[in-house]
Amino acid sequence: MGSFDYTYQFKNEGQISASLLYEYTLLGGPTTNRNLGFPNTGIVFQDEFNTNDNPLNRFRFQTDYVFPDFEVGNGNIFFATAYYRNTKNVVNRGNTILNDTILNRIYSNVGKEKTLGLDMGFELKPTTKWINFIGGNVYHYAISGSFKKSFLDDRLTATLQWQHIDMGLWNTNEQRITTSRPDEFFTTTNYVYEVDVVLLNLSYSINNSKNKSRFIESEF
Numbered sequence: 001m002g003s004f005d006y007t008y009q010f011k012n013e014g015q016i017s018a019s020l021l022y023e024y025t026l027l028g029g030p031t032t033n034r035n036l037g038f039p040n041t042g043i044v045f046q047d048e049f050n051t052n053d054n055p056l057n058r059f060r061f062q063t064d065y066v067f068p069d070f071e072v073g074n075g076n077i078f079f080a081t082a083y084y085r086n087t088k089n090v091v092n093r094g095n096t097i098l099n100d101t102i103l104n105r106i107y108s109n110v111g112k113e114k115t116l117g118l119d120m121g122f123e124l125k126p127t128t129k130w131i132n133f134i135g136g137n138v139y140h141y142a143i144s145g146s147f148k149k150s151f152l153d154d155r156l157t158a159t160l161q162w163q164h165i166d167m168g169l170w171n172t173n174e175q176r177i178t179t180s181r182p183d184e185f186f187t188t189t190n191y192v193y194e195v196d197v198v199l200l201n202l203s204y205s206i207n208n209s210k211n212k213s214r215f216i217e218s219e220f
Helices: none
Strands: 002-009 015-024 031-035 044-048 056-066 070-072 076-088 091-097 102-109 112-127 130-137 144-151 156-163 174-181 185-192 197-204
Touching: none
Parallel strands: none
Antiparallel strands: 002 015, 015 056, 031 044, 031 102, 056 076, 070 076, 076 112, 091 102, 112 130, 130 144, 144 156, 156 197, 174 185
8 A cells, every 4th residue: 555645733733634545455355154053053264365456546645734732720631633535446355145154245336436524632630640531422422521630649540431421312433334336235224332331440550750850041
């Protein structure tokens, strides 16, 4: 895969970047399904054979704009990144069933792909030893939040994080991929991942050394 990248930084510390990528895929070929046998006949093992007659995933254009950090109040920071991606001749997977044991899986160029989204995040500091982070993506709708608290002179740190907030209200952390070609194939797959994941992390620093250097204010 080759790429051409360009980055420009504005006077307000905002930054825009653009990339032109070109790649060739070696994925594809037929897939043979083999049953693992008794007692669970629902488990299938796949043998996938790669071929060299796969199409090119042609030029992909991607641009990102990083907004300058905006400080709100005492140490509270808001940041955001807007992005746009345009891909021509996207390589997607198409499946055709030959019989009960053979699934023919072919990678082909299918249409165009465009992505427009915005990543946002807040870093809130109620106290000097307590940092909260809240972030979201308006395209994927994946919201996560975390709380961080330090104890024992910053040696012990506790972090509580809530990933993929769903609560049964949204279709969070899901992905559906649909590919088709007229009179040839149609396939759709819906991926459902874990939601409402709560993580608690404890870390302790044995050597919590601090910089106690002293500098003179002036040599004169």
